[in-house]
Amino acid sequence: MFTNTHAHIFTWVVALILFVAAILLFKKGLAKQMKIVHMTLRLFYIFIIITGAGLFFNFASIDHMMYGLKTLVGIGVIACAEMVLVRMKKEKSITGVAAGLVITLLITLYLGFSLPIGFDFFH
Numbered sequence: 030m031f032t033n034t035h036a037h038i039f040t041w042v043v044a045l046i047l048f049v050a051a052i053l054l055f056k057k058g059l060a061k062q063m064k065i066v067h068m069t070l071r072l073f074y075i076f077i078i079i080t081g082a083g084l085f086f087n088f089a090s091i092d093h094m095m096y097g098l099k100t101l102v103g104i105g106v107i108a109c110a111e112m113v114l115v116r117m118k119k120e121k122s123i124t125g126v127a128a129g130l131v132i133t134l135l136i137t138l139y140l141g142f143s144l145p146i147g148f149d150f151f152h
Contacts, residue, residue, distance in 0.1 A: 034146060037080035044073040048110055055117050067114055074107050088146050099140040105133040 047070040054063035085100055109130035116123045 034084065037077070037084055040073055040076040040080050044070055044077060044110075047073060048114070051114055052117070055114075070114075071111075074111070077103070077107065084146065095140065095144055099137060099144065102133050102140065103137045106130065106137050109133055 047066055051063050051066045051070060054066055081100060081103060085096055088096065109126050112126040113123050113130055116126060
């Protein structure tokens with residue numbers, strides 16, 4: 030289960046939805062609901078890391094350096110997403126970390142879909 034792209038993509042798609050939901054809840058002033066969504070999002074960060082590690086260790090021999098780079102940039106996405114939410118709660122500027130989030134997310138998506146494993150539609 031942890032070595033197919035479907036599980037990994039499912040976890041980060043759900044995390045992306047939870048991230049947007051947390052931002053929307055924060056903007057509506059629903060702090061308690063935002064906290065619940067944020068904690069659930071943190072659980073999905075763990076799922077992303079577990080499924081990503083499964084893919085990495087199963088397929089790293091194909092092109093070790095590029096998969097290693099994708100892993101590092103993917104962890105950067107998680108770090109930036111977490112910093113955006115925490116900085117929003119503390120009412121600090123999120124401009125820099127939001128830009129970092131967009132950049133690291135685009136790089137990760139590009140690498141994820143362009144590397145040899147990519148998204149296998151038939152398994």
